[in-house]
Amino acid sequence: xxxxxxxxxxxxxxxxxxxxxxxxxxxxxxxxxxxxxxxxxxxxxxxxxxxxxxxxxxxxxxxxxxxxxxxxxxxxxxxxxxxxxxxxxxxxxxxxxxxxxxxxxxxxxxxxxxxxxxxxxxxxxxxxxxxxxxxxxxxxxxxxxxxxxxxxxxxxxxxxxxxxxxxxxxxxxxxxxxxxxxxxxxxxxxxxxxxxxxxxxxxxxxxxxxxxxxxxxxxxxxxxxxxxxxxxxxxxxxxxxxxxxxxxxxxxxx
Amino acid sequence: xxxxxxxxxxxxxxxxxxxxxxxxxxxxxxxxxxxxxxxxxxxxxxxxxxxxxxxxxxxxxxxxxxxxxxxxxxxxxxxxxxxxxxxxxxxxxxxxxxxxxxxxxxxxxxxxxxxxxxxxxxxxxxxxxxxxxxxxxxxxxxxxxxxxxxxxxxxxxxxxxxxxxxxxxxxxxxxxxxxxxxxx
Numbered sequence: 032x033x034x035x036x037x038x039x040x041x042x043x044x045x046x047x048x049x050x051x052x053x054x055x056x057x058x059x060x061x062x063x064x065x066x067x068x069x070x071x072x073x074x075x076x077x078x079x080x081x082x083x084x085x086x087x088x089x090x091x092x093x094x095x096x097x098x099x100x101x102x103x104x105x106x107x108x109x110x111x112x113x114x115x116x117x118x119x120x121x122x123x124x125x126x127x128x129x130x131x132x133x134x135x136x137x138x139x140x141x142x143x144x145x146x147x148x149x150x151x152x153x154x155x156x157x158x159x160x161x162x163x164x165x166x167x168x169x170x171x172x173x174x175x176x177x178x179x180x181x182x183x184x185x186x187x188x189x190x191x192x193x194x195x196x197x198x199x200x201x202x203x204x205x206x207x208x209x210x211x212x213x214x215x216x217x218x219x220x221x222x223x224x225x226x227x228x229x230x231x232x233x234x235x236x237x238x239x240x241x242x243x244x245x246x247x248x249x250x251x252x253x254x255x256x257x258x259x260x261x262x263x264x265x266x267x268x269x270x271x272x273x274x275x276x277x278x279x280x281x282x283x284x285x
Numbered sequence: 286x287x288x289x290x291x292x293x294x295x296x297x298x299x300x301x302x303x304x305x306x307x308x309x310x311x312x313x314x315x316x317x318x319x320x321x322x323x324x325x326x327x328x329x330x331x332x333x334x335x336x337x338x339x340x341x342x343x344x345x346x347x348x349x350x351x352x353x354x355x356x357x358x359x360x361x362x363x364x365x366x367x368x369x370x371x372x373x374x375x376x377x378x379x380x381x382x383x384x385x386x387x388x389x390x391x392x393x394x395x396x397x398x399x400x401x402x403x404x405x406x407x408x409x410x411x412x413x414x415x416x417x418x419x420x421x422x423x424x425x426x427x428x429x430x431x432x433x434x435x436x437x438x439x440x441x442x443x444x445x446x447x448x449x450x451x452x453x454x455x456x457x458x459x460x461x462x463x464x465x466x467x468x469x
Contacts (some may be wrong), residue, residue: 038429038436044455050353055462057357059430060364061411063322065314072331073309076338080302149332150339168332 078132079125079148117157117173121280124151144172147188154280155183162281164191164273193277289355297345305342313338315356316363323367323431333366368433407468414464422457425450 039056041049117139119126125148126133139145139155147153149168156162165171169188277283289311295304316337320330340362348358415423428434428442436454440447 038434038439038454039426039458043436044451044458046455046459049462051462051466052458053353054357055458055465056430057354057360058407058411058461058465058468059415059426060315060319060356060360061408062415062427063318063431065408066318066321066330067314068317068331068334072334073306073313076309076335077302077306079335079339080300080305080342148339149335 075125075148078127117155119145119153120156120162121152121154124148126151126153139173141173144170146170154277156281160283161192161194162277162283163193164277164280165189166191191273191277193274193281193283195283290350293341293345293348293355296342297348300342305338308341309338312356312359316359319360319363320367323364323433324370329370330367333363333370336366337362364430364433371433407465410465410468411461414461417464418457418460421445422453422460425453426457426461429454 037043037056039052039059041047041052044052046052119128119133119135119137119139122133122135127146128137128139128143130144133145133153145153145155145165147165147167147169151166151168153165153169154162155165163183165188167188169190170186171190172184172186289308292301292304292308292311295301296308313334317330317334320333321327324330324333337359341359348355353361415426418426424443425439428439429436434442436451437447439445439454440450443450
């Protein structure tokens, strides 16, 4: 049952196939200190048992995006959106809103918390002006900022965003704030680091460095200010097809 | 192991949630400990455990006892996912240092049902068996199992000839299989 290339399996050790060897290899797991996972994880898993599995079309789309691991703990993202309501337009895997399983079509009120499972996705639309896809065990909450605008605070996972030209849009991390006008971009955060790819368009960047405007015609960004701020740039875990799909699902068009 | 096999069968037959819950209680500490040891990140270990357990729920009927034990099936799934993540980390050159607090917690003493005692005995036996191996063999096994390193990568890391590394792993595995026969 071990992988063919496993350095511990019989074949790679020039030994005849041996169930005993495979079983002994599995027993090595006992050499790791046993750890009881947090209780909330069991609750999460149990609540996901009856969630519908992703359709194959989604799986094909998700594969490249999922290929690069991404979790975030410390970074905070804020997305300014028009104050005209948000709704969940597509769901895959387990998606919870305020701790309850959510399905496509439900409205998302300010102060709601959206959470997706490791293999899940939540696609959210803001009245055809902006949309995002939250994946990789992502967690986000819709809040109002000091000016009263509805914002999204993302604390975990990947956020792929598409924005209609002219719509205000910003992302804030612990060390930087990214404002976009008519831009599609993806952001990933991990601890205090973050990754940004401007898929197409222009962003404004603020942080522990001079305010900068960055632009890219096709996946990229002027890397220097991003690196200075602890951000990284470049294409990772997404493709044009992902943007096209997100725009289609959120009714943004090109 | 009889109880876990029974749970798996009940999950496969009728998607029995109580069986799944019990199966989780029995296996999660082992798999989570393994994932924490390999990944050294609790958040990623949680993701792996979630993936594995949901796969068990959805694909329990695909488990074939003729090919190996349920434990081997679970450990293989968990380890493969962890090693995939390690490789992706290496690709990004962001491999992080192990947090000792994530790997050095003692087992919870409340788990003392028969099945847990069997696992506890296996744990002790594995540790004793590993301790009984010559240091180079034990280290090679741990590099391969927890580090996901190939024979060539272990050789490069230790500066030993590839053949020597392979021999150490082979001898170590054969001794382990022999010593742990009662637990296989």
